[in-house]
Amino acid sequence: MRGELLMTGDYVNRKLLNDVTSYDCNSNATYVVKKFLKPYPSALENKVCTDGCNKNNTKRLLNMIPININIITESNFKKIKESIDSALLTETICSSCTSKAEFVYTISDHIIIDTNGCGTCSLEHIPYYLTVNNKTYILRGLSHYISTNSEDLNCIGHYTAYCRRSDGFWELYNDCEKASKTISKSSEVLPHIIIYTI
Numbered sequence: 001m002r003g004e005l006l007m008t009g010d011y012v013n014r015k016l017l018n019d020v021t022s023y024d025c026n027s028n029a030t031y032v033v034k035k036f037l038k039p040y041p042s043a044l045e046n047k048v049c050t051d052g053c054n055k056n057n058t059k060r061l062l063n064m065i066p067i068n069i070n071i072i073t074e075s076n077f078k079k080i081k082e083s084i085d086s087a088l089l090t091e092t093i094c095s096s097c098t099s100k101a102e103f104v105y106t107i108s109d110h111i112i113i114d115t116n117g118c119g120t121c122s123l124e125h126i127p128y129y130l131t132v133n134n135k136t137y138i139l140r141g142l143s144h145y146i147s148t149n150s151e152d153l154n155c156i157g158h159y160t161a162y163c164r165r166s167d168g169f170w171e172l173y174n175d176c177e178k179a180s181k182t183i184s185k186s187s188e189v190l191p192h193i194i195i196y197t198i
């Protein structure tokens, strides 16, 4: 399943013996979300001219919800809502009539946040509930980045997944290990992608 999915990416491949193909899948979590979750955007951004000229209204599907990364790092991941609210309040100018234009966002039933590995935090500091545009979301999990200590310069590191179960326990999924394991909520993580759903 994962192999079939990765074959649809833009990864460089090499034919080996016996009909075996090797894919160089070195990529980061941002690439994976943009490429493989493209049909599932977190939001629709609609730029609307407040003067109603309607000439240059534009719509854009957003893979990930916009965030103000400084608010996330300064609050040690506690102010994710404020970080999103701050990024969604952007006003602009209509490029057609130069009146004020504003962005109207329709948020999906899931929210993907790309923190770009901006820092570490304890799992319990990441807000469990998140209310954006009057919808309340629940924290489901995150991808955790482990930088490489390999001498192979082509190796960019490793990702593991932390999933928050409805009973409040955290589980760690690491494909270098045989089974998932339960993790303390005080564990330190380096989130790259954080996922909330309704």
Ligand SMILES: [Zn+2]
Pocket (backbone or CB within 6 Å): 049, 050, 051, 052, 053, 054, 055, 056, 094, 095, 096, 097, 098, 099
């Ligand atoms: Zn206008």
